[in-house]
Amino acid sequence: MKLIAIKDLKQPRQFKRRLQTEKELLLTSDGNPVAILLNVETAEDPEIFLQSIRDARSRMALSRVRESAGAAGADAMSLAEINREISAARQSRKSRR
Secondary structure, eight states: OEEEEGGGGGOHHHHHHHHHHHSEEEEEETTEEEEEEEOOOTTSOHHHHHHHHHHHHHHHHHHHHHHHHHHHTGGGOOHHHHHHHHHHHHHHHHHHO
16 A cells, blocks of 8 residues: 555645545554545445455454454353353442442
């Protein structure tokens, strides 16, 4: 993915041309990524792009949770153990109120 610095956004015509050519740009600030910019054609619905990104983020979060559960051994818990954990968590929340 090609990079573009925030300061380069001060030249809107060049920025627009570059985005149309590259289709995707990684916006950086002081060398750190801050956003991904996607070219959206006139005929395309930006809401579809956003929903696709949200779906991908959800899948990534679920993968991280599964990896974390595997590392902690929680993936080997029985249904009874899971239900006990849920009950304990609910009790803990009630007692904090």
